[in-house]
Amino acid sequence: MSASFSAFIAGKPVIGAGPALPVINPADETELTHVAEAGPDLVARAAEAARAAFDDGRWSRQSVEARQEMLRRIADRIDAGAAELAAIETANTGIPLSQSKVRHVARAGHNFRFFADYIGQAAGRVYDQAPDHMTLVRRQPVGVAGLIAPWNAPVALGAMKIAGAIAFGNSCIIKPSEQAPLGVHKLVELIHDAGLPDGVVNLVSGRGAVTGDALVRHGDVNVISFTGGTATGRAIMSAAGQMLKPSTMELGGKSANIIFDSADFDQAVDGALLGIFTNNGQQCLAGSRILVQRSIADRFIPAFLDRVARLRVGSPLDAGTELGPVASRAHRDRILAYAETARREGMQILAGGKPHAGFDKGFYLEPTVAMTDDAAATVCREEIFGPFATILLFDTADDAFRIANATDFGLVSYVWTQDLYLALRAQEELQSGVVWINTPMMRELRAPFGGWKESGVGAEGGMDCEAFYTRQKTVTMARHPLPLRRMGQG
Template structure:
């Protein structure tokens, strides 16, 4: 399969593609280090144009006042457009990120279509509130769109996570300005161009490309932005929360993770091995919800480690456009160096490299790194405490359930956790004891869009999901009406 060509998109404003801009951002194919395209950065004037287009479309009200059934139809056409262009979108994103084409085509792109269909369904069932307890008054609570949303999406799953932000923000009648990560903007930029053809009115969805410290900062600080949402690293999340807070803009941030994957001795062994492999090695290990700390109970540890390492060594590393590839290159040379910086720690006392720890052999170019597993004796290790964000797992052995919970919670992060056991009592105890926003029991990653998705501690503030997004992207308005004519006190008579 050939790497697809892509348009030069600095911005999409009012449905029109803008190709001119300022200092270019070079987009590199991590499979072979070749230049895909130089994207001119959207400067301050372009950011302002995008925000003003969104503000104008919101104030004019073509989208926010559109009847719900018609808005639903547009959202469903967006889903159809994604599916109709699934091969192209997956190909662009694979060339940009290094994620295997098959994973993108069969999971991420379909998930993007599902995001639009879910929120189309959700707004058809959304209801207000009515309070009738006071005999003289009726009080109703309505929800109205907040206005213009700034959406900042990540590089590790641009189409799946970027589409979640777009679909959830516009479903409730808002307009938006999306800034993809400068490392992987191509797939989501293509998606933005498809939405006009699906019937989204001009100005409702706008996009700007550029660096976070310039274009992103200008977007967050723009006075006509009403709310901000960000998915990415914890350091950047702090800066965005601070900038938004200075201007009293509500913000949600979904940040890093160092998730514990607890394998109890009564787990379904084969399922636990499969799940642990998927938890750390899918998406090239570059996911905030990766099960990167694998905690195995001593009674099954030797057997589990043997099976897990044998399978990890057999993972097919290769060209992401090859259908047989299971693990592609990391997103950039810079990120490859970050992941490799943890290898020296793996050679310290109390650490044992069980497999990997090197650039993948057989590749003259690209950002390929072997599936890597390090057994550690202490959860205090840097390998256990910092987010590596690659195919790099830390494995620890525990004895008691109490020890497992203590290890799982001994982290500054609290995004997700995994628990494997066939004892329902143990499962129920574990989900209560683990300090994480999501606990997956006897399953790898499963996203229920009706439920909130968000983390504890340094993993973020706020959540995605049906009700959570409705609460964030709408404002409550209380309206009180007398049931009958009322007699008022007469002042000054």
């Protein structure tokens, strides 16, 4: 099979001379294509193209109305190419096609429309309290943004980064994961099909230690936005920090999904399943620690396990599939190693913990549920990033909040209760950047999305992206000719 391009620079695909990185379909283990890694030379070319596009104003100096029109044209182009884009995303990631279409590709188009709307309402500030001066605060684009997208939702999250960066007049370079680059490759092609000026959006593909490192360290790249693992985030932020380069980090999670006895029972069961098993369990915001109030445990756990046993595991191309393969052989083996760790530490494996027996090829797992009374157990502390839930019991609200907060992460929390006052207390007590009450995974783009503790630094969202992708400039003007002290007059 022919290679996909290594980079997309100044509106043209480029095949580099770096090592060939295979791109594997996790459903059948076939090689979809291979991508020659973009080395520092191609990263430098992409940075030069992005800088030139920014400096000459082909995009950065266009009116807000012109940028809005283009962002909406990109969204329309994504919608028109949705079937192909979803098929590519599914083949590359193993995400069920139904989820790729409805969640990932639809969200990609929405990202561009959201920022088109947002920039039409963004405003500066004026301070006119001083009698002799008027001061205005305006924002200008930062220049070139380096964007690093993850492998678990490359199109949706890559589109969020691109839309947020270019909406405010910046140019950008996006680096998809070497494991799942193809959806982002297609997305960048669709963006250019819509008519975006060459050089505004560029792409480089390759491993983080090579391509990503060159991107972060390049002098023409002004800011870095990264979504991925906490260890990698630390390395990127350290490298960026050495250059005083601002960065936002959306990192790992080990989120608590708290089921109180005051919950709507059926909704809580549905929500717990969605929280851990959508996207094949591979999402930083997964509700992987399910905290169940002891008074309803004898009812909740059998109901949850019954539904787990009936999850439809299958080809991601089948319309009825709810759980497809995980993204790679190495990742499958890593998840299975956690199941073995749970057994070794004396935990109950209530479901799964093994490769799925129904498939000769592909990285399929049985959906896994473990149970423990030790909140410090390995599988309760470390991010597994797969279809692996851990159940812990609690007695009181104090217990629930203590267990939920006993983690190095703090991305999201889920709360299921019909008790208004308990819900209000929960949102106060829980140490996470996002708290979802009686709802699974609602992403409000107007609001910040970012984590506390080791789940990240900074946030994405309307105002937060504006703050990150623009610089403030304070301009003070005299209201009238001022009587200035005349130095040197004796």
